Amino acid sequence: MTSFTKDILPKFRPEDIGCMRSMGVRFADPNWMTDPGGDADYPDYANARRVFAKLQDGSMPPDGAWSSEWLAAYEAWIADGFNP
Numbered sequence: 001m002t003s004f005t006k007d008i009l010p011k012f013r014p015e016d017i018g019c020m021r022s023m024g025v026r027f028a029d030p031n032w033m034t035d036p037g038g039d040a041d042y043p044d045y046a047n048a049r050r051v052f053a054k055l056q057d058g059s060m061p062p063d064g065a066w067s068s069e070w071l072a073a074y075e076a077w078i079a080d081g082f083n084p
């Protein structure tokens with residue numbers, strides 16, 4: 001069973017965390033990343049899904065997209081139910 005803290009959080013660099021925290025994107029915070037709340041764009045887990053959308057389209061991080069292995073790990077975390 002994948003967990004955010006063990007399998008996903010270590011993939012975010014200090015510069016990722018620092019740059020995005022100032023924009024309210026708190027992916028170093030397991031509570032923020034596992035918030036089940038939806039919004040206008042996503043029916044549920046809007047924070048985690050918006051982060052994944054930017055990783056998947058390769059627009060983030062700006063200095064180079066995640067590998068397909070890392071994207072697959074994130075997808076497995078989603079499939080396993082967004083465990084903290």
Ligand code: HEM
Nearest residue numbers: 012015016019020023025027050051054055059060061062
């Ligand atoms: C794994 C790393 C990163 C992820 C997952 C990520 C994720 C995101 C997300 C989800 C947004 C949209 C925010 C919104 O719509 O409210 C965004 C926007 C943005 N991010 Fe990142 N980010 C990452 C790294 C970075 C880094 C390192 C920088 C700065 C050097 C950066 C600069 C920006 C900027 C300027 C925007 C606003 C413009 C845009 O939407 O393209 N990000 N990012």
